Amino acid sequence: MTAHHYAVSVDQLASMDTILSMSGLDFMRAIIRGELAGPPIGQTLGFKPVAADEGTVTFEGTPEFGTMNPIGTVHGGWYGTILDSCMACAVQTMLKPGQIYTTLEYKINILRPIPVGLSVHAVGKVQHVGRSTGVSNGEVRGVEDGKLYATGSTTCIVMDGPKR
Template sequence: MAFAESLDDLLSPEELSKMSGLEFMEGMRDGRLPAPPISRTLGYTLHEIEKGRVVFRGTPKFAFTNPLGTVHGGWYGTLLDSSMACAVQTMVERGATYTTLEYKINILRSIPLGTEVDCIGIADHVGRSTGVAHGEIRGVTDGKLYATGSTTCIVMRLPG
């Protein structure tokens, strides 16, 4: 998986306007488009994609802990924001994009360091101006539910 190394590696709004959100996400999955740098920084990758559903897979490391030695809430939040918002992205038409307007997470239990998890985002509604999605973080091996989330995204028209 290739990662964007600079702003020059990212698509311009004009380039992005020529593909649907699903085509954009498929381009990342297939390696034709670079993955966002945040996913390398926080150790997660795009694992599955279909219209209205995205799965990121990751494993928390010691570098992602808080002063108490547990996985920082920001790691949960970033994975959930990524999966839920990208689920919305898969439903956005050509010529449009999205951004997160707000999101909420509920951490149900601490993820043990080294535990591989899937973060699943599912779009509930995507219209002309808003998208709503929910998500969850589950252990790949143990199946435990570690966190849930919900989001509202704004859908915008791109220039071009």
């Protein structure tokens, strides 16, 4: 997977009115179907959402040379970003039209280095979503080898979107 397969520009991002008119699950599914632009951070780091159901989202990614740190392994920020994305988007799938969210905090545990060029799935699963917070966990596993490379947890704030 290379970045140019799903490149987006700022004028292609969904408007706040569009975002607020949809449930979080419908919004995520529209991105996966290509009806709405995907997250630009995925373009930069080489990952994208590939599946969404109520309470769970899967991202697929392949860390390439540009994600490496000076010692030749995938930078911890790549693990953190793909985990933050899948875990927070899992919370998003539980939101009603008119609601938005953002990450309050997240934690990751890197268990082993991902080999550069290995495709992984990062799966976020909701533990709880209430009126003001959402909590979810995530795992990064190799697509080909099934090995567990990292885990994470997040707490998100859930809010009413801006009034238009």
